[in-house]
Amino acid sequence: MMINEILLPALLETVQMVLISTFLAVAIGFIPAIILVLTDEGGLKPNKVVYKTLDFIINTLRSFPFLILMISIFPLTKLIVGTSIGTNAAIVPLTIAAAPFAARVIESSMKEVDNGVIEAAKSFGSSNWQIIYKVILKEAFPSIILGITLTVISVVGYSAMAGAIGGGGLGNVAINYGYYRFKTDIMIYTVVILIVLVQVFQSLGTFIYRKLSK
Incomplete structure (x- = not known):
């Protein structure tokens, strides 16, 4: 009963947050990544200022503590999704x-792509x-998959922290039931589920990487 009514919906919320957030983050991240590769000192179009x-x-942005970031952009989150709490709000x-x-x-x-291929x-x-699109991205794609896997795992950790301030998912269950109501068993279950979730994402990412590398 506890699994069906509490943990399963929370797991689905966490997976939803992680997958949507990672997809959006990767889509956004490609733009500055390409610009950095182009404008680097040894890039195709060097520009030190840019x-x-x-x-x-x-x-x-990477050094900004996630909980502080989440709280500081509450107004932006509410502007985008209409609320600052819940699963959808945590995605922002x-x-x-x-x-x-x-x-x-x-x-x-x-940047790991062999310069010889680029020169050719x-x-x-x-x-x-x-x-960029037909050579570098194609050659780097397997490695990018591993990078995306690391991003997914990081987002899993962020999503658990988001639950501490009303973000939904397993983190929210751990706080509301495991901490505030002193239900140690639920706390343990959420930790185990999060560990399994990370292992699943890591194994999937490694599998795809190996397939693409052949």
Whole structure:
């Protein structure tokens, strides 16, 4: 009864928050990642000002504590979804928190591509955008999958923290039932479920990476 009425709905809420937030974060993160790769000192179109400015913004956002971020953007969250509590509301700060992390791991993956492949594409007269989309992203895609997996796992942790201030999901159950009502068994269940969830996402990401790397 407890699993069906409390933990299962909370698990579904957590999965919903994690998947939607990660999708949005990765979609947003691709833009600054590509700009960073292009404007880096050894990039296709070096621009020190653009690179350093964007690099500073991403580092600043990544260092912002998630709970403080979530509270500070309550007005923005309410403006977007109409409320500052609940599963849908938590997606906004989760996306904002995960986007710079996603941008950084995508950038790192793209920079791992062998320069020889890029130079070969240049010799065939490929434009910068053709090199980005048809060469670098294609070559870096397996590594990007691993980066996205890391992003998913980070968002799982963020989602648990979001539950502490009304974000819904397993974190909310752990606080309201496990902590405030002293139900230790529910607290243990939520921790175990979160661990299993992380293992599932990690295994899935590794499986896809191996398939793409062959």
